[in-house]
Amino acid sequence: MALDDYITLGRSGLRVSPLCLGAMTFGQEWGFGVDETDSHAILNEYFSRGGNFIDTANVYTKGHSEVILGNFLNKNLRRDRAVIATKFFGTMHPGDPNAGGANRKSIMQALEASLRRLRTDYIDLYWMHCWDKFTPIEETMSCLDDLVRSGKVRYIGFSDTPAWKTAEAHTLAKLRGWTTLSAIQIEYSLLERTVEGELLPMALELGLGVTPWSPLKFGILSGKYTRENSKTISPARGDWVTSQLAKEKTFDVIDVVISVAKQMQTSPARIALAWVQAQPGVTSSIIGVRTKEQLLDNIAAADIKLDKEQLKLLADVSKPKLNFPFDFLKGAGTFMAAETKINGEAYGESLLAPKTDAERFEGN
Numbered sequence: 044m045a046l047d048d049y050i051t052l053g054r055s056g057l058r059v060s061p062l063c064l065g066a067m068t069f070g071q072e073w074g075f076g077v078d079e080t081d082s083h084a085i086l087n088e089y090f091s092r093g094g095n096f097i098d099t100a101n102v103y104t105k106g107h108s109e110v111i112l113g114n115f116l117n118k119n120l121r122r123d124r125a126v127i128a129t130k131f132f133g134t135m136h137p138g139d140p141n142a143g144g145a146n147r148k149s150i151m152q153a154l155e156a157s158l159r160r161l162r163t164d165y166i167d168l169y170w171m172h173c174w175d176k177f178t179p180i181e182e183t184m185s186c187l188d189d190l191v192r193s194g195k196v197r198y199i200g201f202s203d204t205p206a207w208k209t210a211e212a213h214t215l216a217k218l219r220g221w222t223t224l225s226a227i228q229i230e231y232s233l234l235e236r237t238v239e240g241e242l243l244p245m246a247l248e249l250g251l252g253v254t255p256w257s258p259l260k261f262g263i264l265s266g267k268y269t270r271e272n273s274k275t276i277s278p279a280r281g282d283w284v285t286s287q288l289a290k291e292k293t294f295d296v297i298d299v300v301i302s303v304a305k306q307m308q309t310s311p312a313r314i315a316l317a318w319v320q321a322q323p324g325v326t327s328s329i330i331g332v333r334t335k336e337q338l339l340d341n342i343a344a345a346d347i348k349l350d351k352e353q354l355k356l357l358a359d360v361s362k363p364k365l366n367f368p369f370d371f372l373k374g375a376g377t378f379m380a381a382e383t384k385i386n387g388e389a390y391g392e393s394l395l396a397p398k399t400d401a402e403r404f405e406g407n
Contacts, residue, residue: 045092045093045345045346046060046061046062046089046092046093046094046095046342046345047060047092047093047094048060048061048345049061049095050326050327051252052168052198052225052226052252052326052327053224053225053226053246053250053251053252053326054225054250054251055198055225055226055252057126057167057168057197057198057225058095058126059095059096059126059252059326059327060093060094060095060096060327061320061326061327061328061345062094062096062316062320062327062328062329062330062341062342062344062345063096063097063098063128063254063327063328063329063330064085064086064089064094064096064097064098064329064330064332064338065098065099065256065329065330065331066082066097066098066099066103066108066109066111066112067099067100067103067104067108067331068082068331068332068333069082069099069103069104069107069108069111069112070082070103070104070105070107070108070110070111071104072104072105072107073104073105075333076104076333077333077334079111079114081333081334082111082112082115083111083114083115083118083119084335085332085334085335085338086112086115086119087115087119088335088338088339089338089342090119090120090124090125092342094342095124095125095126096126096128096327097112097125097126097127097128098128098129098228098254098256098329099112099127099128099129099130100129100130100133100170100172101129101130101131101133101135101153101156101157101160102130102133102134102135102172105135106135106156106160109129109157109160109161110160110161112127112161113160113161113162113163114162116161116162116163117162122163125167126167126168127161127163127166127167127168128166128167128168128169128170128200129157129161129166129168129169129170130169130170130171130172130202131145131149131150131153131154131157131169131170131171131172132144132145132149132153132171132172132173132175133172135153135156144175144177144178145171145174145175145178145182145183146175146177146178146182146183146186147182147185147186150183150186150187150190151186151190154166154169154190154195154196158195164194164195165194165195165196165197166195166196166197167197167198168197168198168199168200168225168226169187169190169196169198169199169200170199170200170201170202170228171183171187171199171200171201171202171204172202172203173202173203173204174201174203174204174205174208180208180211180212180215181215183212184212184215184216184219184221184222185219185221187199187221187222188216188219188221188222191222192222198225198226199222199224199225200224200225200226200227200228200251200252200254201224201227201228202227202228202229202256203228203229203230204227205241206241206242206244206245207241209224209227209242209245209251210245210249212224213249213251224249224251225251225252226251226252226253226254226326227242227246227251227252227253227254228253228254228255228256228329229242229243229253229254229255229256230255230256230257231243231253231255231256231257231258231319231322231325231328232255232257232258232259232260232264232315232319233260233264233296233300233315233318233319233357233361234260234263234264234287234293234296234361235257235260236361236362236363237363237365237366239363239365240363240365240366240369241366243322243323243324246324247323247324252324252326252327253324253325253326254325254326254327254328254329255319255325255328255329256329257329257331258315258316258319258328258329258330259312259315259316259330260287260315261281261283261284261287262284263284263287263288263293263297264296264297264300264311264312264315265310265311265312265315266297266300266301266304266310266311266312268288268297269294269297270294273288273289273294276288295360296357296360296361297311298360299356299357299360299361300314300315300357302356303349303353303356303357306353307347307353309343309347310340310343312340312341312344313340313341313343313344313347314344314347314349314357316328316330316341316344316347317344317347317348317349318349318354318357320344320345321349321354330342376388376390377390377391377392377393378393378395381393381396
């Protein structure tokens, strides 16, 4: 699969590349990332290889990410060739309570500001960056529907929002005849699999596309970290990285990723990305790079096909502990339909059900 083996996003007809280019590294205002010249070189390489899906946000590098992307689109590419996703929720004006969140006032002002920075008159996919617990979901979905009807937004989605709230919003929109969600954006990798309890099953049930962020877990799954060098990692990398490297299980996963990579004569990053892309419901994983070399290594993951044994090795070593009732429901099939077979699934003997008519209590 190459970048131009496009996939429709959820139940929408929007065609996107199987690997989405994240733009959080465009700009150096956060102390990392690349300048505009290097960002444009990365964008040019991505689009020249058939990629079409870019993910940014209003707050990324304090707005500079959107400016860099907008400048590129107006100099190097036909706007309609690109699928541009950006986000609202984050505040750009600390001290103003309505500058962020998901109320009608904040959404509309955030959109207008993003349109100016991106130098475009519409957004292809507009994400709610996080759930705003202070705003009724009816207000958010009604506003997003208005923006779609106005032509300023084409599709909508939720990022970093609980499954129950996402399902409520999607169902409400259906009942009201409003624009429904097309996708969710969630953290998902071999080191972060708890989304398999609620968010992924919900997306499959509702037909929402899934775009994982940090599929390499902040670069930890790239193979550059080992047990030997983990103690030398600078605290400046942040708690998200250092806390993960303090866990023995992290290196158990890394060991298997490196082993499979050696077996397939490829890089650990490609293996980790290929695993995520192979999971049910995943549409397009978001990759963040700072060099063209990193980009080329990551997009080569689209050509990696892991076999059943390799997938099992990776799944077993990274198996998460999921919230109730996930484990409890594993036995629900036998509880419900002992000694039968439904949709190809066979259920064994039940320890709870009566074995004979004599054991079964019947009403008169």
